[in-house]
Amino acid sequence: MKLSKVILAGTVGLVSLSMAACGGGSSSGDSSGGGQQTVFKLAFNQTEEHPQYLAAVELGKKLEEATDGRYSIKVYPNEQLGTQTDVVQNLSNGTVEMMYIGGPVMEGFNKDFIVYNLPYVFDSIEAQQEVFRDQELNDELFHSLEASKNITVLAALHAGVRNVYSSKGPVREPSDLSGQKIRVQQSDSQVKMIELMGAVASPMGQGDVYSALQTGVLDGAENNETVYDSLKHDEIAKYYSYTKHLMIPDYLLISSKALEGMDDADREAFLALIPDTQDMADTGFLDFVEESKANAESLGAEFVEDVDTAAFKELVQPLVDESVNENDARKALYAAIQEANAAHPAS
Numbered sequence: 001m002k003l004s005k006v007i008l009a010g011t012v013g014l015v016s017l018s019m020a021a022c023g024g025g026s027s028s029g030d031s032s033g034g035g036q037q038t039v040f041k042l043a044f045n046q047t048e049e050h051p052q053y054l055a056a057v058e059l060g061k062k063l064e065e066a067t068d069g070r071y072s073i074k075v076y077p078n079e080q081l082g083t084q085t086d087v088v089q090n091l092s093n094g095t096v097e098m099m100y101i102g103g104p105v106m107e108g109f110n111k112d113f114i115v116y117n118l119p120y121v122f123d124s125i126e127a128q129q130e131v132f133r134d135q136e137l138n139d140e141l142f143h144s145l146e147a148s149k150n151i152t153v154l155a156a157l158h159a160g161v162r163n164v165y166s167s168k169g170p171v172r173e174p175s176d177l178s179g180q181k182i183r184v185q186q187s188d189s190q191v192k193m194i195e196l197m198g199a200v201a202s203p204m205g206q207g208d209v210y211s212a213l214q215t216g217v218l219d220g221a222e223n224n225e226t227v228y229d230s231l232k233h234d235e236i237a238k239y240y241s242y243t244k245h246l247m248i249p250d251y252l253l254i255s256s257k258a259l260e261g262m263d264d265a266d267r268e269a270f271l272a273l274i275p276d277t278q279d280m281a282d283t284g285f286l287d288f289v290e291e292s293k294a295n296a297e298s299l300g301a302e303f304v305e306d307v308d309t310a311a312f313k314e315l316v317q318p319l320v321d322e323s324v325n326e327n328d329a330r331k332a333l334y335a336a337i338q339e340a341n342a343a344h345p346a347s
């Protein structure tokens, strides 16, 4: 069953689901009402300081209140439940109910997710947020995996601006990156992107990056300032260069069956909490970037601002053109991005 009508947050109560309770979640007897409590496991690959972690904990508390203790969420940070590529399989199989996942990993299930993962497509955070909050626009994409994979996208979150960092030196222009072994997320789009930028792509899970940098398997990686600092990549790769090549989402996912398995009132209460979760994670992110940057600087990292971003943009443009012109669904998403960019240009 497609859950999109239910998920259109705010329009709660429109659809009554016929499916009997069949969702996941472990049960325990500690509900405040004295009955069973269902605990959704939520997997996260970063630290407890991250705003997405804090927003998930808050969501769990509010869910518990709103359902009189029938539901709660236990958040597992630091890749405790595995890499995103492993966890999403477990979510699909029904052994994990919720997770945050980087946009590119979703391309493995439906390639149309690529549009939001392309380099230099969003001009500003405001443009990105406008697109991600447009429920009608995203309806098809976010519910495309329910029947086949048991995956429902609850929200798309701002996950920073990604830049290249390296132990070799500043990257001010494409020739500086030439031949460097750079870690990317595990998807074809990310591999192609970094190759077009002139580097050698090394796709791997986030948890393996630190030791790969340490042993010289990698020269560098590309990510936002928060990962750079909180996963201690700044101890090794001292040059963080503002290539600004990506602004891509993280998604908050839930097992479709777990969602369907809630009774109507509990599900509605849960879905009504999602916009606040999205706002809390996004707002906290911007502060977290500043803190991470200050901390990295205090450890001796150098932030390089004078980067020829136009040169990198030109190199990756073929990937953008080829990817968005593939079908009408992608063209529509891309057109919406252009509209949002016009309304919210880069500052």
Ligand code: GCU
Binding pocket: 045, 046, 084, 100, 101, 102, 103, 159, 184, 185, 205, 206, 223, 224, 227, 250
């Ligand atoms: C960011 C993003 C994660 C992603 C990670 C990565 O931290 O928030 O979802 O997994 O980058 O590069 O793997």
